Amino acid sequence: MAEIEKSDQEWQEILSPLAYKVTRKHGTERAFSHDNFSKEAGYFACVCCGAPLFSQEDKFDSGTGWPSFTQPMAGAPIGESIDNSWFSTRTEVHCTACAAHLGHVFPDGPAPTGLRYCMNGVALKFHSEDAD
Template sequence: MQKIQKSDAEWKAQLSDLAYKVTRKHGTERAFTHENFPKTPGVYRCVGCGTPVFDQAHKFDSGTGWPSFYQPIAAENVGESQDNGFFMRRTEVHCNACDAHLGHVFPDGPKPTGLRYCINGVALEFEPKDEPPA
């Protein structure tokens, strides 16, 4: 995967203030503050670079206030690293193309993976899938 690199000023110009804080400075949006994404088929893309990171078919209601998925759309599109901030040990999830912080993954999700990718809604853009004509 080709890495996307931009200066801090370029990221600030491209992203909203909150999206910049979350994706570039490893922030977190408050729970239940982001719009609820549609339940129609579609793909969630990284707000920073457009890389597809999650599929609507893998989304579930975790009750946490953040969009939650049980797996990424493709393993090579989403990376993980250890996050030891705030006196906790968590696994951070980021976009492999532009290194945008997306959220965290926890081992308390549903089958088939048992994982819960807890993602900041502001880090995602939803792209609906075209439905074939009936």
């Protein structure tokens, strides 16, 4: 069970309509709709609860149109579950702190992990290393 629980109405009040659809209703944003991620040092947090999830150092351009990472940050509240939607079996990635749907992980990423954490950009919020 998630540590942070809110009603649908409470989530709708704090999230944009697209962030709500993606994180709370397991939606997906259009590919290439998030090209505004900074290249500076920092980390990406869950847009719902603020939990640190992915480091800028582990981000790479997968060419898929979604932010991709080789691994979560150490200790990040990342969980996985089987997703059988869209006539295929995939591994869904979610924030265990608030149960937000973040994206999926695939076994076709670069070294060192060979994994591609393909996240919805709207599910993440960037925090600059200089600002924290």
